[in-house]
Amino acid sequence: xxxxxxxxxxxxxxxxxxxxxxxxxxxxxxxxxxxxxxxxxxxxxxxxxxxxxxxxxxxxxxxxxxxxxxxxxxxxxxxxxxxxxxxxxxxxxxxxxxxxxxxxxxxxxxxxxxxxxxxxxxxxxxxxxxxxxxxxxxxxxxxxxxxxxxxxxxxxxxxxxxxxxxxxxxxxxxxxxxxxxxxxxxxxxxxxxxxxxxxxxxxx
Amino acid sequence: xxxxxxxxxxxxxxxxxxxxxxxxxxxxxxxxxxxxxxxxxxxxxxxxxxxxxxxxxxxxxxxxxxxxxxxxxxxxxxxxxxxxxxxxxxxxxxxxxxxxxxxxxxxxxxxxxxxxxxxxxxxxxxxxxxxxxxxxxxxxxxxxxxxxxxxxxxxxxxxxxxxxxxxxxxxxxxxxxxxxxxxxxxxxxxxxxxxxxxxxxxxx
Numbered sequence: 001x002x003x004x005x006x007x008x009x010x011x012x013x014x015x016x017x018x019x020x021x022x023x024x025x026x027x028x029x030x031x032x033x034x035x036x037x038x039x040x041x042x043x044x045x046x047x048x049x050x051x052x053x054x055x056x057x058x059x060x061x062x063x064x065x066x067x068x069x070x071x072x073x074x075x076x077x078x079x080x081x082x083x084x085x086x087x088x089x090x091x092x093x094x095x096x097x098x099x100x101x102x103x104x105x106x107x108x109x110x111x112x113x114x115x116x117x118x119x120x121x122x123x124x125x126x127x128x129x130x131x132x133x134x135x136x137x138x139x140x141x142x143x144x145x146x147x148x149x150x151x152x153x154x155x156x157x158x159x160x161x162x163x164x165x166x167x168x169x170x171x172x173x174x175x176x177x178x179x180x181x182x183x184x185x186x187x188x189x190x191x192x193x194x195x196x197x198x199x200x201x202x203x204x
Numbered sequence: 205x206x207x208x209x210x211x212x213x214x215x216x217x218x219x220x221x222x223x224x225x226x227x228x229x230x231x232x233x234x235x236x237x238x239x240x241x242x243x244x245x246x247x248x249x250x251x252x253x254x255x256x257x258x259x260x261x262x263x264x265x266x267x268x269x270x271x272x273x274x275x276x277x278x279x280x281x282x283x284x285x286x287x288x289x290x291x292x293x294x295x296x297x298x299x300x301x302x303x304x305x306x307x308x309x310x311x312x313x314x315x316x317x318x319x320x321x322x323x324x325x326x327x328x329x330x331x332x333x334x335x336x337x338x339x340x341x342x343x344x345x346x347x348x349x350x351x352x353x354x355x356x357x358x359x360x361x362x363x364x365x366x367x368x369x370x371x372x373x374x375x376x377x378x379x380x381x382x383x384x385x386x387x388x389x390x391x392x393x394x395x396x397x398x399x400x401x402x403x404x405x406x407x408x
Contacts, residue, residue: 008328070330070348093327096355098344106344108354109331111323119315119323123297124212126274127313140302140310144274150312151300155359162362 001199002032005074005191006040008092014192029055037195039073058195061202066104077194078170079104086165087190088181090173094156098163108159113173116152133179153180205403206236208259209278209395210244212296218396233259241399243277262399265406270308281398282374283308290369291394292385294377298360302367312363317377320356337383357384 005012011022011029024042029049037058040046049055059073067076072095078087079099087097090112097107111119113131120127132149137157141147157180160167167184169177174186187193209216215226215233228246233253241262244250253259263277271280276299282291283303291301294316301311315323317335324331336353341361345351361384364371371388373381378390391397 068346068348071346093324093331094355106346107351108345108358109324109348109351110355110359111320111327115323115327116315118326119319120297120313122322123315123319127297141312142272142275142310144272144313147311147313151298151314154312155314155363158362158366159359 002034002036003192003195004036004038005077005195006038006042006045007074008042012191014189019189019192037199039077039191039195041072041074058198061198071107074191075107076104077191077198079194080197081190081194082168084165085168086160086163088160088167088169088174088177088184089171089190090169090177091171094171094173096156096160098165100165110156113176120148133176135180137180157181206238206240207396207399208240208242209281209399210242210246210249211278212246216395218393223393223396241403243281243395243399245276245278262402265402275311278395279311280308281395281402283398284401285394285398286372288369289372290364290367292364292371292373292378292381292388293375293394294373294381295375298375298377300360300364302369304369314360317380324352337380339384341384361385 001016003014010024011027013020029052033054036055038049038055039059046057062076062080075089075095075097078089079097082099083102085099089095092112092115094110094112095107096110098105127148129145129148131152132145135146135149135153137154141150167181168190169181169184169186170188170190174188178184178186205220207218213228215228215231217224233256237258240259242253242259243263250261266280266284279293279299279301282293283301286303287306289303291303293299296316296319298314298316299311300314302309331352333349333352335356336349339350339353339357341358345354371385372394373385373388373390374392374394378392382388382390
């Protein structure tokens with residue numbers, strides 16, 4: 001069984017053992033003849049795949065009444081994977097979702113590393129610094145690079161840790177953010193775990 | 205006595221009673237013949253004013269050893285005005301500075317409203333919303349506009365309120381942020397108060 005989480009730039013596959021990515025620009029989904037369970041935040045590809053019989057859209061199998069209409073399906077499947085957690089999915093955006101006793105409590109969206117870097121740079125070239133992920137969060141900054149890194153990272157940290165729930169990191173920048181959220185667990189297959197759970201429920 | 209705080213887009217004057225702004229593009233500082241005490245984050249204008257005898261650069265009169273070299277002079281003068289506070293200067297960037305018993309403890313820089321709006325928009329058109337300053341900070345969002353507003357405002361709020369110090373708002377967006385920081389004091393003349401204090405100290 002093959003699982004696939006489709007984003008704006010890539011197909012992210014999981015074959016039960018390993019995960020790998022294919023670029024959207026040069027991958028043809030018709031190459032795959034076996035059954036694929038997928039979710040897609042990419043509306044165009046989702047439409048294309050509706051014509052392929054072996055590609056099964058799992059988003060239809062989720063009880064949506066807990067969620068909201070414009071919520072990204074990747075966030076929903078990450079929430080489905082866990083019972084009690086703050087889920088930090090660090091990609092081009094950083095989505096933060098809170099799940100308690102298996103119920104989605106709500107969540108928020110924060111800009112990702114690249115978007116935030118660009119935001120500072122656009123205000124002034126004097127604020128154009130790489131973020132320092134080795135920043136000491138307990139010390140108030142007295143230099144520009146740390147003042148910006150603290151603005152980006154400590155504000156997020158203060159909010160995320162306020163829920164007193166286990167923190168789970170996923171997404172392309174998960175390992176960078178592990179330096180900030182030292183007690184967090186990194187789970188690169190979180191969305192696939194949620195997909196597997198929904199497939200099991202579908203069967204029973 | 206005239207005071208002037210010069211930014212990247214305007215001259216901000218205070219005559220002891222009222223404050224007013226002049227656009228950098230069409231204001232000629234030679235028009236003014238009386239004595240003006242000024243600070244400037246604008247290096248170009250600072251250089252030009254060094255040739256005018258009646259324009260006195262107050263930044264030279266501050267004891268800098270508490271601060272750091274690349275710190276904006278407007279932040280320094282706001283800190284000089286207060287003894288115990290978290291100062292939130294909400295302009296194109298949002299600077300947050302902590303002062304305890306008259307000592308600068310450090311501070312951080314967060315993107316301003318426009319920069320943050322653009323940051324979300326650049327990630328995806330689906331994230332292009334005006335921020336909701338009437339957001340309930342106690343309720344986890346379940347819609348996109350609030351998810352983004354919460355990402356921008358609640359993270360900042362959690363960090364700023366963690367210092368248990370009086371919050372003072374200044375800068376062009378001070379009144380918007382008063383909706384979020386309900387207990388904060390708005391002080392549009394904060395930098396001028398700092399300038400007046402340094403002038404007094406200079407005299408004595």
